[in-house]
Amino acid sequence: MTSLQPGLDTGRQAAERLADIAASSRTDGAVLAAAVAAVRLTGRHLLATFSEHTRTPDDLDHLVRAIHANDDASLAVARRLLERALPTAGWVDDELEGGELPTGDWWIFDAVEGNVNHVHGLPEWGISATLVRDGAPHLTAVYEPAADRLYTAVRGSGFAAVDGRPLLPSTKTELRAAIVTTGQARPGESAQTYRRIGESVTAMLNAALVVRMTVPGTFQLALLAGGQIDAFWQHSDVRSGLAAGALLVSEAGGSVTDLQGRPWTFASEDFLACAPGIRREALAVLGATA
Numbered sequence: 001m002t003s004l005q006p007g008l009d010t011g012r013q014a015a016e017r018l019a020d021i022a023a024s025s026r027t028d029g030a031v032l033a034a035a036v037a038a039v040r041l042t043g044r045h046l047l048a049t050f051s052e053h054t055r056t057p058d059d060l061d062h063l064v065r066a067i068h069a070n071d072d073a074s075l076a077v078a079r080r081l082l083e084r085a086l087p088t089a090g091w092v093d094d095e096l097e098g099g100e101l102p103t104g105d106w107w108i109f110d111a112v113e114g115n116v117n118h119v120h121g122l123p124e125w126g127i128s129a130t131l132v133r134d135g136a137p138h139l140t141a142v143y144e145p146a147a148d149r150l151y152t153a154v155r156g157s158g159f160a161a162v163d164g165r166p167l168l169p170s171t172k173t174e175l176r177a178a179i180v181t182t183g184q185a186r187p188g189e190s191a192q193t194y195r196r197i198g199e200s201v202t203a204m205l206n207a208a209l210v211v212r213m214t215v216p217g218t219f220q221l222a223l224l225a226g227g228q229i230d231a232f233w234q235h236s237d238v239r240s241g242l243a244a245g246a247l248l249v250s251e252a253g254g255s256v257t258d259l260q261g262r263p264w265t266f267a268s269e270d271f272l273a274c275a276p277g278i279r280r281e282a283l284a285v286l287g288a289t290a
Contacts (some may be wrong), residue, residue: 015081022085028139028154031131031241033157034085035141036152039127042078043145046070046112046127050146054121066119066144067112069118074111074127080105082129089131096186098237100266106132108142110240113142114216123147124219130243135266137247144216151222151244153251160251169224169254173277175285180204180211181220181272185236200289207285220247225252225274231274231282233259242271259286 015037022034057063083091089105107129112118114125123146130140133155142151151167153160160167169210172178173181182201189197203213214220218241220232225248246264250256255276258268261283266271274282 015041019081019085027119032139035129038078038081039129039141039143042074042127043143045077047145052121055122067115070115071111095240103134108240111217128244137243140244140247142244153247160248168251170227170230170275172230174206174277176279177276178208178278179210180208180231182233183215183217185238185241193235203285218243218245226248233272235270255279
């Protein structure tokens with residue numbers, strides 16, 4: 001870990017400079033560049049404590065403490081940088097909150113998306129920072145440290161990217177040829193939500209080619225934006241798990257609605273993103289379980 005410190009110090013200085021540029025200019029490009037620097041630097045810090053050969057915690061108490069330690073380490077790096085980049089923006093403290101946000105700018109920061117994966121030595125974890133403006137995701141940066149992969153999007157640009165390359169959703173037109181996925185938004189969901197998850201998975205098993213269930217949701221939505229999977233749904237309104245991915249999918253050209261086909265917002269109780277060609281079928285299958 002010691003050998004990484006000079007590089008981390010250099011990255012911190014660069015991130016601070018980009019934050020100051022963003023604070024001065026307030027342009028989307030400058031704010032996005034600052035967010036990218038923040039998630040990259042934070043990801044490198046967390047990568048220094050990650051190993052695919054780690055021994056998992058022995059019990060739930062140890063697991064929860066490890067998760068909180070990761071969150072604290074991530075926030076210690078990123079929050080200062082993001083608030084420096086946009087001093088007038090609010091900060092969403094509870095990453096498991098749902099519902100609408102007040103008008104203005106707000107940072108939704110997921111300190112470690114897929115934190116449970118990091119703790120268990122699984123590489124599917126990352127850092128995301130999404131700026132919400134007047135109730136809608138406005139720009140986002142999502143970094144996967146283990147793969148050194150970066151996703152970005154700005155609302156209204158019609159362009160979402162992975163490592164600078166454009167993302168394009170699948171062109172499939174049949175649900176029976178589709179890979180679809182869902183996941184658990186938060187621990188301790190209600191019995192009704194668990195029932196809906198089970199019913200929706202069963203319904204999709206009878207309609208789609210392959211059904212997957214995994215976390216974090218943002219990673220599934222990034223894959224959907226790039227055409228590697230075809231649909232993702234969730235019976236939940238947790239903002240931090242949907243904001244970044246919803247923006248990636250919509251700017252890439254995918255469909256983002258609730259399970260009744262209405263435009264998705266933070267006020268929606270459920271969520272569906274999919275390739276445009278299977279939207280009608282997916283809604284028909286999942287709408288009955290909503």
